[in-house]
Amino acid sequence: MAQLSSLIPLVRERCGGVLDQMAKDQLGRAYQKFCYESRFLARTQEIEQGQEGALNIDSDHVFVSVDFVLDANGYELKSSDDYTVSPNGTVTVINTTPKVRVFYHIAPQFLLPNDFEADNTIVNRWADAIADGAAANLLMMPNTAWTDLAKSDYYKRHFTDGYRDAFKVAVNALDEQRPSQPRVFF
Secondary structure: OEEHHHHHHHHHHHOOOOOHHHHHHHHHHHHHHHHHHHOOOEEEEEEEOOOOOEOOOOOOEEEEEEEEEEOOOOOEOOEOOOEEEOOOOEEEEOOOOOEEEEEEEEEEOOOOOOOOEEOHHHHHHOHHHHHHHHHHHHHOOOOOOOOOHHHHHHHHHHHHHHHHHHHHHHHHHHHHHOOOOOOOOO
16 A cells, blocks of 8 residues: 655645645545546455355445446346345345356545544556646646746646546456446347
């Protein structure tokens, strides 16, 4: 696990004069949005028949969504027909399969503690994108020495490109787990 405070020098390169705590707060917000938009923090959990279907959520994180559910034979189940998901991440299986495997996403909670441990892969691979997101927010602050709306837009675009790239990586990884479904053409 990595500390977001290790990215403060990258934020300072983009937005000079920022206090460490302000940079750290904005890095937390950028990381949270990055994880939510990219769906990079994917998890898998098996639930057996008769077991409580509450999904395991990492500490300081929240449930985002279920991507897909596979039955014991590896076939993809249909949402609402075969299973339901509550807003807090409890899966209820409607059909009678002995166990299911749930593929789902989590994201950091909105207010992160000071000692929050970020995902190593995200911090190492997309450090510049997260720093761009933090800088974009800082540069929009009114009445500061570093306010620059044009630069803010520039860094916001780079931040968006970063989480879109992470989304592609996450989708490709999940597609390897998802069974191919035959298409019916009329």
